[in-house]
Amino acid sequence: DGGITQSPKYLFRKEGQNVTLSCEQNLNHDAMYWYRQDPGQGLRLIYYSQIVNDFQKGDIAEGYSVSREKKESFPLTVTSAQKNPTAFYLCASNQDPRHGYTFGSGTRLTVV
Amino acid sequence: AQSVTQPDIHITVSEGASLELRCNYSYGATPYLFWYVQSPGQGLQLLLKYFSGDTLVQGIKGFEAEFKRSQSSFNLRKPSVHWSDAAEYFCAVSASGGYNKLIFGAGTRLAVHP
Numbered sequence: 001d002g003g004i005t006q007s008p009k010y011l012f013r014k015e016g017q018n019v020t021l022s023c024e025q026n027l028n029h030d031a032m033y034w035y036r037q038d039p040g041q042g043l044r045l046i047y048y049s050q051i052v053n054d055f056q057k058g059d060i061a062e063g064y065s066v067s068r069e070k071k072e073s074f075p076l077t078v079t080s081a082q083k084n085p086t087a088f089y090l091c092a093s094n095q096d097p098r099h100g101y102t103f104g105s106g107t108r109l110t111v112v
Numbered sequence: 113a114q115s116v117t118q119p120d121i122h123i124t125v126s127e128g129a130s131l132e133l134r135c136n137y138s139y140g141a142t143p144y145l146f147w148y149v150q151s152p153g154q155g156l157q158l159l160l161k162y163f164s165g166d167t168l169v170q171g172i173k174g175f176e177a178e179f180k181r182s183q184s185s186f187n188l189r190k191p192s193v194h195w196s197d198a199a200e201y202f203c204a205v206s207a208s209g210g211y212n213k214l215i216f217g218a219g220t221r222l223a224v225h226p
Contacts, residue, residue, distance in 0.1 A: 004155075033213075040121070042202065042218040043156075058213075090155055097206055098163040100146045101214060103155035 002027045006091050006104035013078070013085070013111050021076045021107045023091035029102070030095055032074040036060060037088040037106075046089075049074055078109060086111050114139045116205050118217035125193050126225045133188040133220050135203030145186040146204040146214070147177055156202060162186065173197070198224045 004025045013019045025032065031050045035043040045058030049068040063082025068074055074093075078085045088108050092101035115138040125131055137143060144163045148156040160171025167179040177188045186203060203217040 006155075035216075040218065043216040045213060048213060088153075092156075098144055098161070100144075100148075100158050100161050100204070100206075101156075103148075103157070105155045106153070108153070 004091055004093055004102055004104035006089075006107050008107060009105070011107055011109045013109060015111055016080045018077055018079050019109065021078070021089055021091075021109070023074045023076065023104060024072055025074075025091075025093045025102075026072060027093055027095070027102060028071070029093035030071070031093060032068070033092045033094075033101065034058075034064075034066065034074070034076045035090045035092065037090060043090065046076065085109055114143070114205055114207065114215045116203050116215050116217035118201075118203055118220050120220045121218070122221045122223065124223040124225060127195050128192050131188075131190045131193045131197070131222070133201050133203075133222070135186045135188065135217060136184050137186065137203075137205045138184065139205060139207070141207075142181070143205045143207060145177075145179060146206075147171065147175070147186070147188045148202045148204060148216075149173075150200045150202065150219075152199075159188070159201075193222075193224055195224045195226060198222055 007022045033048045034046040047066040049055035065077045090106045091104040094101045117136045146161045147159040150156045162169045162179045200219045200221045202219045204214045206214045
């Protein structure tokens with residue numbers, strides 16, 4: 001079945017370390033997105049990519065970086081510059097705006 | 113700028129009771145509208161969507177929603193709630209043109225009493 005795979009499900013990071021969250025899709029979707037979810041704040045857009053080798057900042061891009069070298073993959077790096085990285089991170093993709101997004105199952109990142 | 117408001121942060125209903133979750137949006141033209149559901153620690157699942165046509169749309173799990181342009185609303189309803197419906201519900205809107213960025217409301221957490 002087609003879908004989005006996020007890994008790992010849980011991730012622990014020490015302060016000052018960079019960490020990369022994986023997102024892979026086999027839906028043949030052009031567009032991919034990263035959202036951050038904090039309690040009571042809904043979902044906030046970090047980065048998005050509409051095509052391979054191109055991506056744009058979302059609303060809260062500071063302290064994050066992405067790459068889009070392959071259509072199937074859109075990894076997110078949480079850098080040491082992100083001051084409050086503990087959160088639930090969701091990856092999504094879509095092809096047709098009328099049909100909404102398909103989401104992965106998320107990665108919970110905790111800074112220890 | 114587009115925005116989505118879900119006025120109710122928490123709602124508690126009894127099993128078997130009817131449910132209505134409110135969603136209001138701000139957008140100049142007719143947007144694409146969506147409702148998603150999220151169980152704890154999971155991703156979001158699409159319940160239903162509206163982009164044109166009949167303003168009453170049916171979704172999965174017995175949910176429906178009605179688009180009311182005059183009220184800028186897209187409320188989610190279910191006639192009889194099951195205990196398994198306990199989850200968080202998100203309303204989302206996107207522009208009908210241009211890139212496909214979705215704007216999400218803050219969510220409504222639904223609790224179901226037996």
